[in-house]
Amino acid sequence: MISPSKPQPGEPSSDHPTSEATTAGAVQSVARSLEILAPARHVALVGNPNTGKTTVFNKLTGFRHRVGNYPGVTVERRTGMMRAQGDVPPLEITDLPGTYSLAAGARDEAVVLEVLLGHQPDVHRPDIIVCVVDASNVARNLFLTTQVLELGRPVVIALNMMDVAERHGISIDVDAFSHDLGVRVVPIVANKGKGIRELKEAIGEALHRGVTNRCLDFPDCVCAELDGLCLSMSDNGGSPDRESARVEALQTLLGPGGYHETRMIARCGKAFADELVERRQRITEQGENVVEIEAKVRYAWIDRVLANVVATGDEHVSRSDRIDRVLTHPVSGLVVLVIIMGVCFQAIYSWAAPLMGAIDAFAGSAGEFVRHVMPAGALRSLVVDGMIGGAGAVLVFLPQILILFLFIAVLEDCGYMARVAFLLDRWMRRFGLGGKSFIPLLSSFACAVPGIMATRIIDDRRDRLTTILVAPLMSCSARLPVYVLLIAVFVPATPVLGGLLNMQAVTLLIMYALGAVVAIPIAWILKKTVFKGPPQSFLMELPGYKRPSVRTVLHRMFDQGRAFVVNAGTVIFAVSIIVWALAYYPRPAAVAKEFGAKRQAVEASFAPRLAATDLSEDAKQELETARHQQLVELDRQEEGAYMRASILARLGKWIEPAVRPLGWDWRIGTAVIASFPAREIIVATMGTIYNLGTGEDETSVSLRQKLHEATWPDGRKVFNVPVALSIMVFFALCCQCAATLAIIKRETNSWRWPIATFTYMTVLAYIGAGLTYHVATWLT
Amino acid sequence: MMDVPSQQTSVPLSALRAGDTALVVGIAAEQMAAKRLADLGFVPGVRIKLIRRGAPCIVRIEGTRIGLGTRLQESIHTVPA
Numbered sequence: 001m002i003s004p005s006k007p008q009p010g011e012p013s014s015d016h017p018t019s020e021a022t023t024a025g026a027v028q029s030v031a032r033s034l035e036i037l038a039p040a041r042h043v044a045l046v047g048n049p050n051t052g053k054t055t056v057f058n059k060l061t062g063f064r065h066r067v068g069n070y071p072g073v074t075v076e077r078r079t080g081m082m083r084a085q086g087d088v089p090p091l092e093i094t095d096l097p098g099t100y101s102l103a104a105g106a107r108d109e110a111v112v113l114e115v116l117l118g119h120q121p122d123v124h125r126p127d128i129i130v131c132v133v134d135a136s137n138v139a140r141n142l143f144l145t146t147q148v149l150e151l152g153r154p155v156v157i158a159l160n161m162m163d164v165a166e167r168h169g170i171s172i173d174v175d176a177f178s179h180d181l182g183v184r185v186v187p188i189v190a191n192k193g194k195g196i197r198e199l200k201e202a203i204g205e206a207l208h209r210g211v212t213n214r215c216l217d218f219p220d221c222v223c224a225e226l227d228g229l230c231l232s233m234s235d236n237g238g239s240p241d242r243e244s245a246r247v248e249a250l251q252t253l254l255g256p257g258g259y260h261e262t263r264m265i266a267r268c269g270k271a272f273a274d275e276l277v278e279r280r281q282r283i284t285e286q287g288e289n290v291v292e293i294e295a296k297v298r299y300a301w302i303d304r305v306l307a308n309v310v311a312t313g314d315e316h317v318s319r320s321d322r323i324d325r326v327l328t329h330p331v332s333g334l335v336v337l338v339i340i341m342g343v344c345f346q347a348i349y350s351w352a353a354p355l356m357g358a359i360d361a362f363a364g365s366a367g368e369f370v371r372h373v374m375p376a377g378a379l380r381s382l383v384v385d386g387m388i389g390g391a392g393a394v395l396v397f398l399p400q401i402l403i404l405f406l407f408i409a410v411l412e413d414c415g416y417m418a419r420v421a422f423l424l425d426r427w428m429r430r431f432g433l434g435g436k437s438f439i440p441l442l443s444s445f446a447c448a449v450p451g452i453m454a455t456r457i458i459d460d461r462r463d464r465l466t467t468i469l470v471a472p473l474m475s476c477s478a479r480l481p482v483y484v485l486l487i488a489v490f491v492p493a494t495p496v497l498g499g500l501l502n503m504q505a506v507t508l509l510i511m512y513a514l515g516a517v518v519a520i521p522i523a524w525i526l527k528k529t530v531f532k533g534p535p536q537s538f539l540m541e542l543p544g545y546k547r548p549s550v551r552t553v554l555h556r557m558f559d560q561g562r563a564f565v566v567n568a569g570t571v572i573f574a575v576s577i578i579v580w581a582l583a584y585y586p587r588p589a590a591v592a593k594e595f596g597a598k599r600q601a602v603e604a605s606f607a608p609r610l611a612a613t614d615l616s617e618d619a620k621q622e623l624e625t626a627r628h629q630q631l632v633e634l635d636r637q638e639e640g641a642y643m644r645a646s647i648l649a650r651l652g653k654w655i656e657p658a659v660r661p662l663g664w665d666w667r668i669g670t671a672v673i674a675s676f677p678a679r680e681i682i683v684a685t686m687g688t689i690y691n692l693g694t695g696e697d698e699t700s701v702s703l704r705q706k707l708h709e710a711t712w713p714d715g716r717k718v719f720n721v722p723v724a725l726s727i728m729v730f731f732a733l734c735c736q737c738a739a740t741l742a743i744i745k746r747e748t749n750s751w752r753w754p755i756a757t758f759t760y761m762t763v764l765a766y767i768g769a770g771l772t773y774h775v776a777t778w779l780t
Numbered sequence: 781m782m783d784v785p786s787q788q789t790s791v792p793l794s795a796l797r798a799g800d801t802a803l804v805v806g807i808a809a810e811q812m813a814a815k816r817l818a819d820l821g822f823v824p825g826v827r828i829k830l831i832r833r834g835a836p837c838i839v840r841i842e843g844t845r846i847g848l849g850t851r852l853q854e855s856i857h858t859v860p861a
Contacts, residue, residue: 101819105812140821140842257811291811295818299826321831324845328832422847425836435836538836538849539816 040092042124043082043203044116046148047132048141049098050415050543052160054078055190055552056132057095060200063555065095067563070120075111076456077123085197088204094126100140102147103251103294104259108461113251113260116151117244128154128206130199135165135172135187136544138310142302143295149181149213150250152243154206157185158199163192164544170312177309182214191549216301221286222254222293225279229253232275236268253279254294320415320544327416328542333423340416341442344407348400348446349477355399363392381584382577389684390576390677394569394739397447400477402561404446408439408454409556413548417457418540425538431520432527434460435538437467441519444474448740449564452747462531468744469757470523472735473515481680482731483511489704490724507728514732518764564739571742575677582648583674583685591645595638602630648674662730662766663723663773665712672730677738679731722776726769734765791860793839794853796830802858803827809855820846822856 045060047053057065061080068077078095082088096112104110111120118125131148133141138159149155157178165172178185184202188195206212218226229249230242251260253276265273280290289296326332367384374380411417417439425435436458444451451471458464487504494503501509527535606627610620643649652670659669667686675682686703710718735741741754748754790805804826807814821842822828832838835850848856 101816103815103819105816137843140844143819143821255812255815258815291814292807292818292823295821295823299821299823320845324831324838328838330834418847422836422838425847425849426834534810536849537813537851538847539813539820539852540836540847542838542845542847 040081041089041127041207043091043093044126044129045093045095045132046112046116046129046144047098048100048134048144048541050541051098051132051134051141052190053098053132054095055549056130056158056160056188056196056199057093058552058555059190059193059196060093067559070111070115070123075108082200082203085200086204088200088207091128091203092124093130094123099144101144102247103255105257106259106461109459110259110263113247116148116153117248126153128156128203130156130158130203132158132160135159135162136168136170138170138172139299139302139306142306143298145181146216146298146301147247149183150215150243150247152211152213152241154209154211155181155183155213156199156202156206157181157183158190158195159185159187160190162187162195163189164546168312168318170310172311173309177305180214180305180309182212191552216297218297219286219288219293221283221288222297225253225283226250229275229279232272233264233268236272250294252276254290256280256290318544323545324419324542327419328422330423333419337420337423340411344404345445347407348403352399352403356396359396359398360392363388363395378584378587382580385584386577386580387573389580390573391569394565394572397449397478398561398565400446401450401564402557404443404450405557405560406553408443408450409553409560410548411439412457413546413553413556415543415545418542421457421540422538422542429535432524432535433466434458434463434536436540437463440467440471441474441516444471444476447476447478448472448474448737449743450560452740452743453560453563455747460536462527462533463536465748465753466523466526466531468747468753469526469760470519472737472740472757472761473519473522473733475512475515475732476737478679478737479511479731481683483508483728485683485703486724486728489707490719490721507725511728511732514729518733518768522760522764564743567742567746569739571738572677575738576681579648579674579677579681582651583643583646585647586645587642588645591638591641595634595641598634599631602627602634661773662726662769663777664726665710665718667710667718668723668727672736675736679734679736682731682736721780722773725776726773729772730765730769732765733761733768735761789859790857792854793828793830793848793856793858794833794837794850796833796858796860798830798833800860801827801829802860804856805859806857807855808857809852813852813855817852817856827861828858 045053045057057078057080060082062083065078065080068079070077075097080093080095082091082093084090094115096115099109099112102113102116104113114120115123116126116129129148129151131145133145145155145157159172159174159177162172172187174185174187184206186195186199186202188199190196217223226246226249229252230245233249233252234245248260248264251258252264255261261276265276283290283293327336367388370380370384370388374383408417411420420439421435423435424438428435428437437455439457440451440454442451443454448471451474452468455464455467455471458467487507491504491507495501496503496506606623609615610623610627615623649666649670651673652666655669655673656664656666659666659672664672671682671685674685683703686707707719708717712718735758741758744754744757745751793802796802804822805824807817807822809817826841829840830837831840831845835853836847837853839846839848
């Protein structure tokens with residue numbers, strides 16, 4: 001059944017290049033001589049998952065690339081330029097998501113074929129396709145390759161991981177392989193950079209040579225239906241060229257219930273749906289199974305080709321299988337997993353702490369420096385409190401995020417991540433999620449932003465969105481300052497459990513667990529309502545273990561880190577400046593006048609005493625200090641007065657009726673609004689609101705004291721244990737984090753999900769805080 | 781079912797023991813799941829080996845290890861060989 005694709009009149013074929021192909025070659029060489037004028041040519045990189053496709057991409061582009069999203073879907077779009085080499089012109093390379101087949105169940109999976117056919121808006125149809133094949137597992141990889149060969153584009157095969165194949169005793173006759181497929185097959189070891197040069201040359205060569213692909217034949221009964229279907233589809237505005245139309249027809253005909261069928265029926269109407277049913281019926285009558293026929297034909301062809309090309313060594317238990325005996329075992333596997341996660345979290349908290357301290361201190365001293373060199377006023381406040389404060393709020397989390405990404409990249413690159421999903425699938429399934437949701441949710445305990453970025457490994461869209469929506473409930477490290485401050489002030493350190501723990505530790509533990517516990521029913525409800533659908537059974541390849549590549553790991557870590565700073569950072573920064581403006585303006589003149597007078601009064605009271613001639617040096621020093629202290633205190637009071645007169649405070653007073661059921665006064669309400677960019681800002685805002693000036697943190701004694709002293713207008717204390725608990729519960733459940741919302745927008749490519757997340761979490765937080773306040777009040 | 785053994789003697793993949801090898805004789809899953817399995821190589825006549833039992837289990841097919849959830853395991857009919 002092996003045969004070259006049937007040559008069609010006017011089409012280039014491997015054996016008889018036609019005049020058109022020659023013309024195309026001539027045009028190309030003209031274009032080459034006018035390289036500067038030639039438009040960029042496009043290369044698409046396709047392949048199965050775990051074939052090292054992204055490493056190939058990085059080697060071809062020299063690690064320079066842009067990351068974005070395809071419009072309308074949640075799939076990452078990665079493009080880069082391959083520099084000209086020899087007579088190969090510069091090329092734009094797109095790294096398509098890893099896939100086993102061009103068949104697609106959902107829109108997100110269809111991106112690969114849409115790009116290859118040129119149907120994806122804003123993306124050029126590739127001029128050439130590079131198919132990355134894992135040399136240690138050629139048969140399964142060739143399934144996709146045979147599909148790609150039919151697209152009517154020049155193809156180059158990058159036979160990656162040749163070293164692994166050799167170690168497994170697999171030898172491949174590359175020339176025979178190349179001959180059977182009709183395209184260049186380039187053996188490479190991408191992570192060692194071997195064969196990359198040859199691959200680039202082969203790409204250039206294929207660009208000039210055009211289509212030489214050999215394709216396989218389907219049984220006549222399928223071919224007849226395909227031809228018929230192509231005709232009906234072209235009547236309804238199908239693909240312009242024959243190969244694309246045929247591939248589209250094939251995926252539509254042989255993928256019942258899939259995305260391509262749904263899309264074609266939506267475009268062509270009911271008559272087309274009926275036609276499809278009839279055509280499938282005829283195939284079934286010939287004794288073929290519509291769902292299985294494509295795989296059956298392709299694998300039969302592959303087996304025949306490989307019989308002459310690949311020699312496998314003796315059947316042996318591989319190293320990966322031996323490792324898997326321990327790591328996928330339901331008991332020992334879980335023990336190892338817990339240890340790895342423990343080390344990971346310990347590292348995130350302990351390694352990052354000094355770096356976070358350093359960044360915080362740096363932002364602080366930068367602020368101090370500006371405070372000294374700039375004259376007081378709106379601009380200085382904008383720079384110090386708005387810009388430096390905003391940038392600090394972003395950068396302080398960078399160390400934790402980089403360490404987390406480092407671990408994720410290592411675990412992913414060595415192949416362990418698939419085992420995590422495998423081990424935890426049965427546990428996560430009880431909450432309506434799959435095993436792949438575990439790492440994103442666990443990461444969210446450090447920070448929801450990398451957690452949400454890590455949901456890219458979840459291929460089921462409903463599972464992925466559910467995970468994204470509950471990830472911000474996990475108790476991230478930004479909540480810790482809020483807990484630490486309020487627990488230290490209001491929760492007594494009474495020993496519990498026979499002195500093993502104290503009440504403060506227990507409260508902290510409960511706060512940490514609260515989000516995760518609440519996330520369980522939320523995920524369950526989401527999967528029963530908004531993201532309803534048949535649960536996806538676990539289906540995942542467990543790739544062979546390999547030593548992680550330092551360069552790949554570091555590259556991924558910095559790449560994600562940069563994505564965090566750019567995406568989350570700009571939003572936090574912008575929102576910080578808005579909140580700064582709300583808290584700074586309108587600066588009423590009355591306040592300035594009042595404090596001007598008070599300052600004069602202080603000066604006036606000290607002036608005669610300082611002017612006294614009989615004053616000793618010591619006494620004079622003492623008076624100066626006292627004067628200075630009073631003036632600083634006035635400055636603080638003035639800041640507080642401005643703050644209380646600000647737009648933000650007016651908003652706080654305006655919402656006071658709404659927050660009263662939670663036991664809060666307007667000052668707490670104001671601080672909560674101000675902490676919209678990031679939760680931890682509440683500590684600093686409370687500092688300002690309670691006349692402490694800026695620069696307070698959760699360990700500040702004076703802030704703790706002020707909180708104790710705050711009263712309602714009738715003299716009752718504002719803060720007590722129920723109020724503190726209510727604030728903590730609110731922050732445990734709310735989504736006061738602009739970075740999280742920004743990353744949800746980016747990852748889902750829609751404002752709908754960040755708005756939904758913010759809304760449901762705020763409602764949840766409000767109800768939770770109210771309940772906590774009333775129950776705690778009733779108990780005490 | 782062409783030249784593969786009849787389905788009467790077949791057992792679902794979930795009924796195999798760890799270490800057993802078997803031939804796939806048919807897949808009885810919902811269309812899209814069946815297509816996904818087929819494209820990964822689960823077609824009648826292919827030889828597989830069950831590496832680890834359980835939910836999910838691990839199956840070796842065409843030189844790769846694939847993890848399969850309960851419903852997919854039950855939908856794959858095999859004849860021990």
